[in-house]
Amino acid sequence: MKLDSIDHRILRVLQKKGRIQNLELAKEVGLSPSPCLRRVRLLEEAGIIRGYAALLDAPKIGLKLTVFARVWLTGQDVETTDHFVQQVIQLPQVVECHLMAGDCDFILRIVAADLDAYRQFQVEHLGRIKGVKSIKTEIPMQECKLSSELPL
Amino acid sequence: MKLDSIDHRILRVLQKKGRIQNLELAKEVGLSPSPCLRRVRLLEEAGIIRGYAALLDAPKIGLKLTVFARVWLTGQDVETTDHFVQQVIQLPQVVECHLMAGDCDFILRIVAADLDAYRQFQVEHLGRIKGVKSIKTEIPMQECKLSSELPL
């Protein structure tokens, strides 16, 4: 799918204001409501817009801690890594999981209420997944930026 | 602000379907439309709902690469770190920036079109920020999970 400059404008606006009304969106991108809506539908159908989400304030709902966990597995074979991925993506505390090319096998970003809650999570969930050899955690002191907005 | 179980249900639904209509949301949480809308407005005003966003598919808009960059600064003093943060949060390619407690000073997650685009970004933007001593990059081979949904 080819995107023109109006599509780009639409995406930029929707990344910032996901619940904007079509009438206002149309005004902002310089289109009348019907073609604007049609473009949005096309972007949704093409999967360029994966979905819409409310963004919550983690500390305000009691999640005061973010942790990065670096995970090493006992082997790099497909069975071991696939099994790990399947388990980990089901854990709602794990908000990111990246299969790495270099040193360690995975980097996870995990949210938790506090350090105790994280320790419990690691012992009861992460550490119990088959094939996990070791876990090293790194704790951010401050979240300087956390954006769902992509540049375009 | 105290959240009851209906507020939790509202937040869970809105995290998944940020553009759901109030009528349908009310049905899903077992409320009639007006009190449902009232609760949503209160959650927004309290800042528990920070906003709404369209989630885009990075590869489909040409961003095929994610990079983790670990950054060390020449000093840990407030001026050096503050300056770095102020510069980095303005760069749209930087989607996450965490000030770390341990080994390195910052972990950034950066999106780019490809490795060439990233290299250029590092040389022209990241590396030029005052106080940056060294940068080590780590490249994920696969994004297994990347969620904006918090557990509750």
Added chain:
DNA sequence: TCTGAAATTGATGGCTT
């Protein structure tokens, strides 16, 4: 592909329970 009008559907606020 856009525009503009018409019909359907949703948002919203006051009032009652």
Added chain:
DNA sequence: AAGCCATCAATTTCAGA
């Protein structure tokens, strides 16, 4: 606080340019 109801506004569809 929640439900009901009336009003107002937005979405959505379709004909015509």
